Amino acid sequence: MQDQTDDRTLITRIAGQDQAALRALLGRHQLRVYRFVLRIVRREAVAEEVTNEVFLEAWRNAGSYEARSSVGTWLLSIAHNRAVSTLRRRREETIDEESAGAIADDGDDPEVVAQKLDKAEAMRRCIAVLSAEHRTIIDLVYYHEKSINEVSEILNIPLNTVKTRMFYARKKLSELLAAAGIDRGWP
Amino acid sequence: MSGIDEQLSEREEIEMLLPWYVTGKLDAADTARVETYLQHHPDMRRQLALIAEEQTATIAGNEAIRPRFASADALLARTATPSSVARSWLSGIVDAVKDLFQAPTPGAVRWAAAAAAVIIFVQAMAVGTLLTREGGSYQTASRPGVEAQMAPVAMVAFTDQASVGAIALLLYDQQLRLVDGPLPGGFYSVRFVDQPSPDEQQRRLAAVMSRKDIVKAVLPSR
Numbered sequence: 001m002q003d004q005t006d007d008r009t010l011i012t013r014i015a016g017q018d019q020a021a022l023r024a025l026l027g028r029h030q031l032r033v034y035r036f037v038l039r040i041v042r043r044e045a046v047a048e049e050v051t052n053e054v055f056l057e058a059w060r061n062a063g064s065y066e067a068r069s070s071v072g073t074w075l076l077s078i079a080h081n082r083a084v085s086t087l088r089r090r091r092e093e094t095i096d097e098e099s100a101g102a103i104a105d106d107g108d109d110p111e112v113v114a115q116k117l118d119k120a121e122a123m124r125r126c127i128a129v130l131s132a133e134h135r136t137i138i139d140l141v142y143y144h145e146k147s148i149n150e151v152s153e154i155l156n157i158p159l160n161t162v163k164t165r166m167f168y169a170r171k172k173l174s175e176l177l178a179a180a181g182i183d184r185g186w187p
Numbered sequence: 188m189s190g191i192d193e194q195l196s197e198r199e200e201i202e203m204l205l206p207w208y209v210t211g212k213l214d215a216a217d218t219a220r221v222e223t224y225l226q227h228h229p230d231m232r233r234q235l236a237l238i239a240e241e242q243t244a245t246i247a248g249n250e251a252i253r254p255r256f257a258s259a260d261a262l263l264a265r266t267a268t269p270s271s272v273a274r275s276w277l278s279g280i281v282d283a284v285k286d287l288f289q290a291p292t293p294g295a296v297r298w299a300a301a302a303a304a305v306i307i308f309v310q311a312m313a314v315g316t317l318l319t320r321e322g323g324s325y326q327t328a329s330r331p332g333v334e335a336q337m338a339p340v341a342m343v344a345f346t347d348q349a350s351v352g353a354i355a356l357l358l359y360d361q362q363l364r365l366v367d368g369p370l371p372g373g374f375y376s377v378r379f380v381d382q383p384s385p386d387e388q389q390r391r392l393a394a395v396m397s398r399k400d401i402v403k404a405v406l407p408s409r
Contacts, residue, residue, distance in 0.1 A: 017266075019263050022263065022266060023259055023263065026259055026262075030256060031254070031256075034252070034254055034256075035249045035252045038252055039248075039249070039252075044254065048254070048257070052262050055262060056262070056265060059266050119240075120240070120243065120244055120247065123240060123241065123244035124245075124247050127244055127245055128248060138241070138245055139249065141206050141210060141212075142206070142241060142242040142246065143242075143245050143246050143248075143249045145211075145212060146212065147207060147212040147213075147214075148212070148213075150212075163203040164203065166206055167199070167202065167203045170206070170241065173241065185233070186233075186234065
């Protein structure tokens with residue numbers, strides 16, 4: 001709660017064109033925003049530019065921030081919109097299950113990965129080869145620790161869709177792990 | 188809808204809520220609903236372990252991303268205004284603590300890092316002072332007048348909840364600088380960046396004391 005208060009103080013100061021406050025905001029949120037964006041756009045240079053655009057948009061629109069959500073959620077919402085529109089603009093293919101294996105696993109198929117790696121590492125790699133849509137929601141829930149309402153706001157989807165999308169992302173993850181020889185007994 | 192269908196539906200609904208139950212992000216009503224279900228269906232508890240594994244792997248995947256960001260100066264140049272230039276010395280402070288906030292670690296680890304960050308912070312302040320206030324020329328601490336200016340004016344203890352960013356901003360607002368610490372009792376020595384009048388000193392220290400959310404105690408040292 002204290003961090004949220006501090007964040008809102010920073011946004012107020014940014015609305016007053018205080019660059020030091022923007023630096024502080026960068027210090028707090030830049031890495032998380034960058035990681036979120038990179039897991040969508042998959043290219044470091046693109047992710048860095050999109051991240052810069054997120055904070056520039058925050059700089060320009062700080063005055064219209066209404067504190068209905070946390071600053072972190074607000075920034076991730078901007079980041080999601082920017083990342084998705086960047087993908088569309090560049091006509092890049094998002095990583096999906098069919099194409100990801102060759103990129104994410106250094107040429108190994110899931111079974112080989114499972115033999116070479118421990119379960120945790122295998123799971124990390126399977127998460128990496130989920131569709132962008134599924135990986136994004138898993139990141140938001142598990143890494144960014146966003147609530148159902150916050151995920152709904154960031155992705156601009158209904159609450160029930162948040163729940164079902166997360167459910168099917170987890171199911172897909174279990175299927176990928178099963179294909180890699182790791183049976184979790186679910187679903 | 189049959190009883191079995193209803194049971195499956197309820198089970199699926201609970202399953203859908205479990206990730207947020209594990210991360211502690213469910214509201215009170217849904218939390219109670221999940222816990223009631225778990226009491227009557229202990230087999231569902233196995234899901235909690237699976238979700239914990241998924242969360243651990245997700246965090247590891249994210250934390251494996253360790254970029255070295257280019258200087259923020261290029262970004263800030265796109266936002267520059269004349270009034271902001273005068274405040275740019277704060278950037279050194281915030282850069283010094285930036286890594287602390289970037290690390291999404293549990294609170295205990297974050298505060299362990301805070302001790303190191305404060306040392307960096309003090310060093311950055313000292314270097315920043317020499318560079319910005321002395322026109323970048325080299326000065327020794329024995330220069331006439333420096334010792335008096337460097338003398339601490341107060342000892343400050345911060346609350347456990349205070350973030351390093353909040354502390355940095357408070358010190359910046361009141362033109363204070365950490366010069367030593369942590370000392371016994373968790374106090375830090377501070378001094379003024381400038382040379383305010385006694386009345387102004389009192390006003391600023393009162394402003395510091397008024398921030399009960401950040402400051403636990405202030406003891407004048409002279």
